[in-house]
Amino acid sequence: MTTAALPSPDCLPATASDWLAQRQIVLVGRLAGMSPRSFRRLLAERDATLVEPVDDSATLVVVSDEKWPRDGSPAANVLDETSRRRVRQGAAELIAESTLWERLGLVEATPDVRHLYTAAMLASLLGVSLASVRAWQRRGLLAPVCTVRKLAYFDFVQVTAARRLAALVAAGVSPSAIVRSTLLFAKRFPDVACPLGELPLVVSGRQLLLREGEGLVDPAGQYRIDFEAIDSTGDELARHDGERPQRSCVPSVLSPAAFHADAPAATPAELLAAAAELEEQGDLGAAIEACRSALMAGSPTAETCFTLAELLYRHGDRAAACERYYIAVELDEDFVEARANLGCVLAESGQLELAAAALAGALECHADYADAHYHLARTLDQLARHNDALAHWRRFAELAPESPWVEEARTRLTAPR
Template identity: 50%
Template sequence: MGDERESGGAGAFESATEGPTRDGEVSPIRSFYTPAMLARLIGVPVATIRRWRRRGLIVPVRELGRVAYYDFGQVTAARDLGKRIPSGKGSSRIERQLARLSESTGLTPARLPILIEGKRVLLRESDGLRDAAGQRWIDFDGVNGECGAGESGEGRAEARMADSDRGPFVSPTWPFAPRGEPTPPVECLVEGALELEADGDLEGAADAYRAALAAGGPNAELCFQLAETLYRLGDVAAARERYFMAIELDEHYVEARANLGCVLAESGRADLAIAALEGALSLHADYADAHYHLARMFDDCGDFPAARRHWERFLECAPDNPWADEARARILDAPEPGNRDRV
């Protein structure tokens, strides 16, 4: 990864308080937002932020240890996406169309002059409307948004749209199919997992991720995505094992270490949870999310001095994050040194 730079101990990243963005400028990382922060700001699941990133709908300005960082411009873009894309079944189709139109026009999704009708996304151009497949539509009334199909007729236009924008066919049972059946491309299986996830079928998404791993072999990112999906399904034990596997495949996977710490804490293994989070910080000392989780764990354990240190570091790394008020309140509420009781 281009933004990973070793310093000090082997595998450790440089302090990320300042660093180059994708535009080559130097910006303080404390003004950036992690996926968890971005999700909290706009009110969507973290999985949605990851899916939008994979489809190119939002673009991180920096990445360290596979932790993506977004600036305020991307916060605005994500908030706009949240307003445009309805949740639930059909949202994946809209996401694909937005990604295709963005790629064909060179405009970010937030700047696309579009009209969304049901599950169809239409781009408004000077000479009318067109869909992601290139089909022209007649804009009968640009004010109220009514539109009709172009010369080929509405029925044929609908059929063409459906054919061109159909999601990839995914059979999660593929690994157990008879020998001789063609192997689906891994990317097709992953896209299918994203589609199932967007439409709320988490069990189907987990099966598709497993199929992708069976087709392509061990992959740290796919193990991480499967772990995230299993966690959302409530299978904490299975999620824990997949996070472990992601770290085995990539020991520098900072976000996997942090998330492993969280599921270990839920499993009642505070000692291992703290070790996992401290391991994440040994690679990326300014990772605010890890400081947040460690601070809460030390608070719960009654180690208030350690908790205070991490609350303070959390605020140093991300002073404007969505949990900043909680951190400040925890610091004010902490007992004086030598007094183990809350005030």
């Protein structure tokens, strides 16, 4: 439900250049927000150096969003010994990829640049559930270009990928089959960061095909000309001579019985993976139990509480969802999506003053969060605070001119008062 702007490296302000100058940078993992070539160019133009291989000269260690721990464990755990020692001695600063983009000003709204979308706006554009978009992101089928306060933003390439995902899912193709098909295309085109969004792919029947000239090629590299034959291929998305299908990394914890005391202890990460699998299968009750088990198996984290809150909301338990959103915010006061979702659930429950406070809190953390402006404007209108609402309708329309809800904002802005 939100958009923001991401400048190119050439658009960075002088202060960003000064901050980066003379830095010796170690990169851990693959960046979600920029290609390796663009990142090297950015560093060269800002008088910074990428340290390859890692040595004792590093002064800044950047961990990609992909590698940054999501279970609350120390980020230093993903570092090599040299980088870990440099950070421990205070010789190098350790930051997440999303922090790097914030410091460089890459999430500031500027004119004439591409728009970004949150998972919620992506779901609204495609007419799919927010849970589906989150599941695609979990499986690596969608990758945010940047993250602000745990809020993922996607670009037009990811929108294209998501449209194809929605078409495949509507055709009845399983997520695991889509993953296998995408992996095969990724192997054929290793320089393409997002095959689903960047390659000239078409969805035909229940198959994902690559357009080459006047023909179509399947993930295994075989040409397909007869469209009737294509439609009859069914679920064979990942057929590949001499290659076994990849096994799912999701543990086999697929029912509440799996959490019996006599069963081998599962880690919080395994239980959360099981909860995600159960959610995709539509078994929300079992997913909630798996998520609660993850909380009991380890220290509570804001992310796990947020996940549980969303499951509880979808299961129809607003009061319990509210409580979990409150806990997520208590554990991480900058968790803007938790604050915004809390405000939405409070508004649905008729607690409008509390809802307005929660949404205003989200905007204090991330002033350009269009979702929060939209929901706060609606809440203020419900409270008959129409003049206050106008400012947020106006800001929402500026931030999200392509949102499916922008017509509502324009109607409110032009309505007689």
